[in-house]
Amino acid sequence: MVSHSRVSIVGAGSVGASVAYALMFKNICSEILIVDISPDIVQAQVLDLADTASISHTRIREGTAQEAGQTDIIVITAGAKQREGETRIRLIERNYRVLKNVIHSMQPIRQDAVILMVSNPVDILTHIARKLSGLPPHQVIGSGTYLDTTRLCVHLGDIFHVNPQSIHAYVLGEHGDSQMIAWSAAMIGGQPIQELAEYKTMDKKLVSRAISGKAMDIIRLKGATFYGIGACAADIVHTILLNKRTVHPVSVYVEKYGVTLSMPAKIGWEGVQGVYQISLCEEEEDKLQASAEALREIQNLY
Numbered sequence: 001m002v003s004h005s006r007v008s009i010v011g012a013g014s015v016g017a018s019v020a021y022a023l024m025f026k027n028i029c030s031e032i033l034i035v036d037i038s039p040d041i042v043q044a045q046v047l048d049l050a051d052t053a054s055i056s057h058t059r060i061r062e063g064t065a066q067e068a069g070q071t072d073i074i075v076i077t078a079g080a081k082q083r084e085g086e087t088r089i090r091l092i093e094r095n096y097r098v099l100k101n102v103i104h105s106m107q108p109i110r111q112d113a114v115i116l117m118v119s120n121p122v123d124i125l126t127h128i129a130r131k132l133s134g135l136p137p138h139q140v141i142g143s144g145t146y147l148d149t150t151r152l153c154v155h156l157g158d159i160f161h162v163n164p165q166s167i168h169a170y171v172l173g174e175h176g177d178s179q180m181i182a183w184s185a186a187m188i189g190g191q192p193i194q195e196l197a198e199y200k201t202m203d204k205k206l207v208s209r210a211i212s213g214k215a216m217d218i219i220r221l222k223g224a225t226f227y228g229i230g231a232c233a234a235d236i237v238h239t240i241l242l243n244k245r246t247v248h249p250v251s252v253y254v255e256k257y258g259v260t261l262s263m264p265a266k267i268g269w270e271g272v273q274g275v276y277q278i279s280l281c282e283e284e285e286d287k288l289q290a291s292a293e294a295l296r297e298i299q300n301l302y
Contacts (some may be wrong), residue, residue, distance in 0.1 A: 001009075002188060003100075005028060005029050005030045005031075005069055005241045006029070006030060006031045006032075006033070006040075006061055006070075006071040006072050006073075006217050007023065007029045007031070007032050007033070007072065007074075007075065007237055008032070008033040008034075008035055008067065008068035008071040008072045008073070008157075008165060008191065008240075009032065009033070009034055009035065009077060010035045010065070010068055010074065010075065010076045010077065010078050010102055010106075010281075011035075011036060011037070011076065011077035011078030011079065011118075011119070011203070012034050012035070012036035012038065012041045012042045012045045013036075013078075013081075013226075014224055014226040015073070015077040015079065015118060015224075015226045015229055015230060015233075015252045016036070016045075016078075016246070017045050017049070017226075017230075018078040018226040018227055018229070018231070019075055019077060019118070019125055019229075019230045019231025019233045019234050019237075020032055020034065020045070020049055020060065021049060021052070021230065022057040022062055022230050022231050022233075022234030022235075023237060023238075024049060024055075024058050024060065025052070025054045025055065025056065025060065026238055027055070027056045027058060027235060028058075028237075028238055028241050028242065029058045029241070030059065031058065031059045031061070031263055032049075032057070032059070032060045032061075033059065033060075033061060033062070033063030033067055033068055034046055034049075034061070034062055034063060035062075035063050035064065035065055035067075035068045035129070036078070036188055036192070037192050039062075043062065043275065044061050045061055046062055046123030054113075057087045060210060063275045065102070065105035065106045066105070066106060067108040068106050069106030069107060069108065069110060069113070070109075070113075071110070071113065071149070072109050072114070072238055072241070073113070073114050073115075073116060073240055073241070074109070074115045074116065075116045075233060075237065076099070076102060076116070076117050076118060076119055076125075076129065076188065077093040077118045077119055077233075078098055078099075078102055078119060078120035078174065079091070079094075079098050079099070079120065079125075079211060080095055080098070081127055081150040081223075081224055083219075087175070091120050091121050092121055092124050092125075092298065093201070095121070095125060096128060096302070097118065099129060099132070100128075100130055101246060103129060103132040103133055103146075104132075108239075109133055109134075109135065109190070111135070112139075112270075113135070113139065114136060114137065114139050114140075114141070114240055114270070115129055115133060115140045115141070116141055116142070116143065116233060116236055116240075117129050117140070117141070117251070118142070118143045118229060118233050119143040119161070119283045120175070120176075121175070121176060122142040122143055122144060122175050122251055123142060123144065123174055123175055123176070123260050123261055123262070123295050123297055124260075124295070124299060124302070125300075126140060126141065126142030126144075126251045126252070126260050127253070127261040127299045127302065128302050129214070129259040130260070130301065134298075136140075137252065137253040138252070138270060138271045138272040138273070139270065139271040140252075140271070141236075141250045141251060141252050141265070141271055141272055142175070142250060142251030142252070142262075143175070143218060143229060143232055143233050143250040143251070144175050144234065144249055144252075144261070144262035145170070145171040145172060145173070145174075145175050145179055145247050145248065145249045145250075145251075145262035146232045146235075146236065146249055146262075147175075147228050147229050147232045147249075147251055148175060148179060148212070148249075149155035149169070149170050149171045149231060150164075150228065151171075151211050151214055151252065152169055152170075152171050152181060152207075153165075153169055155207060155210060155211060156169060156186075156207075157191070159198055159202060159207075160188060160196065160198050161279070162188055162189075166188060166189060167186070167187075167188050167193075168187045168188075168274070169181070169182070169183075169185070169186035169187070169248050170182045170186075170194065170259075170264055170278070171211060171249065171262070171266075171294065172249060172262055172263060172288055172291075172296075173261050173262060173263060173288050174261055174262070174291045174294065174295055175251065176212075177260075177294075178287075178290060178291035178294045179212060179291065180208075180284060180287040180288055180297075181204070181207070181211070182278060182280055182284055183204065183281075184279065184280055184281045184284060184286065185278045185279055185280065187245060200276065202285075208224070212256030227252065232271055236248060236250065236267065239267045239268070240267060240268065240269060240271065243268040244267070244268065245264050245266050245267065245268045245271045245273060246266070246267060246271075247264050247265065247267075247276065248265065248267055249262045249263065249264050249265070250262060250263070250265050250267065250272070252265055252272045252275065253255055254275055254292075256277065257288075257289070257292040257296075258291045258292075258296065259295050259296045259299055260295065260299060261291060261292055261295055263275050264276040264278060264279070287295050
């Protein structure tokens with residue numbers, strides 16, 4: 001367990017609880033604070049999560065917004081749920097007010113804290129959180145396309161009959177409608193996927209639709225997604241606390257595009273320690289530029 005590894009989770013709904021649950025199993029935090037405007041939900045989640053004591057030494061308790069602002073990592077999951085058929089962009093007006101209140105209530109925020117934004121639309125809200133918090137860009141990151149990339153690797157694992165952890169492929173850009181798959185940079189065991197026989201017969205558009213549409217399938221069937229994003233967010237926290245310097249596609253301000261979107265980034269104690277500009281073909285670069293432009297139009301409003 002890392003000493004002085006205090007994590008706060010703002011938002012005690014299904015996503016926040018899933019992040020906390022995954023972190024309890026990792027057993028890497030000295031303390032997890034759960035914060036929410038509903039004291040009954042907070043108390044219920046804390047009581048329930050505390051029962052993981054048989055497998056975790058992490059202390060979990062209720063916390064205030066001001067306490068959250070003084071933790072090492074602040075995970076923000078608070079916000080309205082995405083409705084069936086609703087794009088992430090349309091969530092912006094509903095969740096902007098929530099985020100503004102959250103950031104304001106946590107002041108003063110520790111200057112070396114890292115904010116991990118999970119609420120949607122994550123790219124826009126990560127941009128807003130950076131502006132409202134006043135923290136440097138590398139300390140305010142979003143879960144971005146990490147979950148989309150995980151879904152892609154699992155899907156490709158089924159196609160190529162390979163463990164998904166052996167596949168290096170990325171979904172980049174917006175976590176939403178304009179996201180794109182970097183096929184030209186995808187590899188299995190160091191070999192470009194484009195050189196493999198399965199790739200030549202694969203319907204790439206169908207794969208892209210399966211990845212981008214999976215969230216809506218889950219929402220249609222059970223109302224919300226939370227296990228996958230909970231695991232991804234917990235893994236990002238894990239990477240920060242242990243200074244693992246692992247590369248994940250997360251939402252961060254990228255100077256090349258002048259916008260907050262997902263690119264492969266090295267993550268450690270300070271948050272993002274570097275952003276990698278991977279080689280893309282002309283068509284893919286055009287798609288990424290289009291994704292950046294779509295986000296820029298909205299981010300410039302805030």
